Amino acid sequence: MATLRLVVQKKRKDGYWPVYIRVVHRGKPSFMPTGKVVNDKGLTKSREIKDTFVLSLLMPRIVEYTEALNRVDVTNWTVQEVVNFLKTGTEDISFSEYARRHADRMVDEGHVRNARNYVLALQHLERFLGTTDVKFSALTSATIEKWIRSLSTTSRAKEMYPVCLRQVFRAALLDYNDYDKGVMRIKTNPWMRIRIPRADRPEKLAITPEEARAFFAAPLPQTKVVAPLSEVGRDTAMFVLCLAGINTVDLYNMRKVDYHEGILHYKRSKTRGSRSDEAYIEMRVPPILQPLMEKYATGDDDDRLFSFHNRFSTSDSFGSGANTGIKQICESMGITGDSRYCVYTFRHTWGTVAQNDCGATIAEVAFAMNHSDGHNVTRGYIRPDFSPAWELNEKVVEFIFFTNNPSSRHREDEGAGIFRFSPKQMIHAGIYFKGELLGEIRDIGYGNVDEVIGKLLAFVPDRIPNRSNVQIKIEIVDKGQVAFFERMKGVSF
Template sequence: MANFKAVVRGERKDGFMQVYIRVTHRRVHGYIKTDKMITKKELSKSKEIKDPFVLNWCSERILEFNDRLNKKDISRWTVAEVVEYLKTGEDDICFSDYARHHIDRMVDRYQLRTAQNYRQALGHMERFYGTNKIMFAQLTSTQITRWIQSLEHTHRAKEMYPVCMRQVFKAAVEEYNDYDNGNLRIKVNPWGKVKIPQSDRTVKKAISPEDCRLFFTAPLPDTRMVDPLPELGRDVAKMVLCLAGMNTVDIYELRKEDYRNGCICYKRAKTKKFRADDAYFEIRVEPIIQPLVEKYLAEADDPYLLNFHKRFTSSDSFNANVNNGIKQLCKSMGIPKERWYSAYTFRHTWGTVAQNDCGASIAEVAFGMNHSHGHTITRGYIKIDFTPAWELNAKVIDFIFFSTAKSKQGMARGVDEPADKLFRLSPKRMVYARAYFRGEVLSEVSDIGFGTVDEVIARLAGQLPDTIPTGCAVQFRIKDVDADREAVYERTKGKGF
């Protein structure tokens, strides 16, 4: 058990001496500074404090210290740990201050984009609480749930912001709570009772090659600007598309040494901190965008490859202006506002065209877009041959810019999209249809004269045996032979037929 005594240490030039509470634990001394001051008149000949007020105040503090330590097993604590616990153990900690410190450490590790997300999340939480000094005691499950509910109108922030703040809370618990010694400064974790919603499902942003051809050949809207945003947006969109979906932040950050032997060699900013191969990638600059590289080439003494940093202060500013320019061009083309494109549209488009129209597998598309696709450790061991990605990129460029071939996009449909929205029948077309129950073909028809899917299903259902129990599902596979298109429908006996 620790022992306590009120003492003084040293004398100031003005004659006053600071009062301390000396802590003795395991024969080692520690000191807790108080706000009390005395002079030599309040000391006895043996240097003992005799001021009754100071002694009474210190006695009350010592009683409090003893009461708190009696609830702990401090047999293995050092005197420094005892002093630290007594000085701060019961004080509430400022969550806002700790979060800002946590974010600063992210910046020091060059996690700039992640730090920005955390900063935005903290700012939103502080606006909800109405203070920039949120304390840990204020983080109750009820209040956090109310804060999350205020984010329900957002698409992504309703999941991202709470996850960020939960990570800050977890880091604080690991830093402040000493479970070995039972010293818990953060005693309650409200996140166990909080349900964080999932962000909205990502909308497929890809456009068809036909729409790409229209976009890149559309006339630029009139402007008085020397460097109009629509022109910038169109040029950067073409760079993104023709560099295998390269992100704008990576285009902005390119250095002179990243461009060698006709290839751009870079580390993807979004994932280089988390991958064993540093997300390194090489993509060949195809002739179609060589003029754009030369158009935006930075000066010889500039460390950057392209001059975008001269015009924009950050990659975020660059991306925002590129998107603004793309939207201005979309508006001039008469595209509805809800369908306006962004720079990311052309990254999605590259992957979609590569898979749908150029015969690439999902793994090949992932490799070409510099996704990890589950082999980050292996990629860290071997020297990668990037030529398959170059060849695929050339195929995508040829299909979009140097052909009039129609895309296969639109033949696949989303889960929530009605099948008959894309699958139509005509009485003049040949239809071949089958009805399946538990994998067995129970009826089939091959004929013309069907105007709707329901007519085909009715014909097939009329041929089904009566032995199928009510409530069982039957699959109807219908093929438009002339159009070479097929759709599958499911109906339940007793409801659908």
């Protein structure tokens, strides 16, 4: 056990003696300044401190330090580790200060947009508690639960803000607590008892190919501004829809070195830090985008591929400006309120058209849109062939811009719910008689309902009487759609 004592060492030129706390541990001494001084009258002949005022101030500190050391095992510590613990282990640490440093680290690591969410979460907590210096000790389970309840009317923040601050708290536990040595500067974890609510599930943002065609054909609103936001919004929507739903942050940050042989080579900013393959993808630029590639090209002295940064200071402001321009076009078309489109409308539309109108599976859509597919480790070991994504992207571009075919959504409305699928989609189907499963299939390669039913009818045994009905259930696994059919033995088969 370390011993602590008030001592003086050398007299200063002004005649005063600085007072220290001498810490001795495992035979090694160290001296902690106290900021207090005494004169000769405050010392005994053996230089023991007798100044009652100084003693009254410093002895409680000695008691506090001793109690702190009693709560940990310092047997194997060095004297310097003991001193460091006494200097910091008894202080109430600022959660606000640590959270801001955590967000700054995220910015340094390239996670600018995520860092912004962390800062917004902290600011909301600080407003709720009425201070810009929230201490860790103030974050009790009861306090956090009250704060989360204050977010209940929000659609997304009620989940996102608590998740952000919980991550900050977990990082602080690793930074401040030394579990091997029993140093616990943050003594509790209130998040163990907190249940974070789920964010409201957003409505599907996709529009039909007909609506997309109408948007891009709409005249821009009249304005005297050169290169108005409506033009930027339309062009950005075109980039997104024709590059497999690319994010605006990736358009903004794209470098010239990322584009060669007609192909964009980049890592998706949103998820590159959480995937072993760093969310790398290659996307071939379709010919329809060549005019825009030239329109937004930068000069020889600029390493950026597109000139968006010359007008917008950050990727967030670029995305915001594009959204404003898109909404201006919507309003000119008579689309108002929550029905107006945004950049993400065209990302969602790409995925929807790829699956519903171009026959792609969910896995193929996810691959082309650079979503995590559950095989992150594997993708970190191999170099994928991205050409299937290019081909799917060009099918979507062809369907929207170079045909006037109706969307599958409209075809289903007109056909009273026509059930369609492609040979690439996984089918799970079964045939039943009086509730008994007679046989089932789960495979791809079926082009229509009749092919599936024909396969299932082979499972019907001879014991089923003629003119008896069998029931058939067919599920398009990729779409999550189910349809039911009935056939009569001796009539239909």
